[in-house]
Amino acid sequence: MKFNLRISPLDLGQTLGCGQAFRWRPQSDGAWVGPLGNQLIRLKMKGQVLEVEAVPGGSGARQLVLNHLRADDDVRDIQRSLGRDPVLAPGVSQLKGLRIVKIDEWEALASFILATYANIPRIMKMVETLATKFGEPIAEGINSFPTLDMISEVRKSALESCGFGYRAKYLHEVSHKLDSEQIGELRTLSYSELRRKLIELPGVGEKVADCVSLFGFGKLEAFPIDVWMERAMARLYGQKGSYARLREFAQGRFGRYAGYAQEYIYHNERVRARNGVCAFTKN
């Protein structure tokens, strides 16, 4: 099944490339392939048009992609608003096709519990391991992300032999403390209420709660702060200190679109680091 969508602006690499979602893979022809729900999705830009291939396809495929790429976000307006910050403006102009992604709530929670204190290649590997071992096959070589119910039935020892380290225990505990109905209730909460509830879960601190709020529950005011963001905030804004302090600064400066601001800052910081490393290793 094949169809076209118009989602603008959109740069697949900027959006799917690193850090937000962990299961998209770039192809040599510029397309991106990954699972969405129980569909295998292939995305490719043809000029301004997004070409979508869905297997097995069906009536829900179009909505899956529109949801995932948050097609309703007025990204131009968000960029106009954030671009008024002179510090942020250059970063925004380099990432015009970046969109925040919407991930399934449970998938976001489980993924960012696994993501604690690991680098992105390893996170992608852990998420892939979870899908391979406990998800259901949806196409050759790709499994769906295992549901909360599926993970709750996995023996603790099985999770512990996945190479997740101390994260295995958290994943196991969370899968028993929550059911899918409770996740549905979380959807009705405001950001601050949701954040409080998420932090009550084992293995979920402020940073994971903010990632899950932003990418899983679509709370655009969330502003996750990891080690990269800490460095960037010190360098760009001279802001240092506790998570609470940095977060308060971000809320005041970026307001309801703090999540987008975070992505512009985060991506720029990583590009900076990558170019530094490349320049160094060439010599």
Add this chain to the structure above:
DNA sequence: GCCCAGGAGTGTG
């Protein structure tokens, strides 16, 4: 081998 990673939990001052 070394350093670091989209941190969290717990204890202490």
Add this chain to the structure above:
DNA sequence: CACACTCATGGG
């Protein structure tokens, strides 16, 4: 409130 320490492991 702020630090300090520990946790389990693998990518670069």
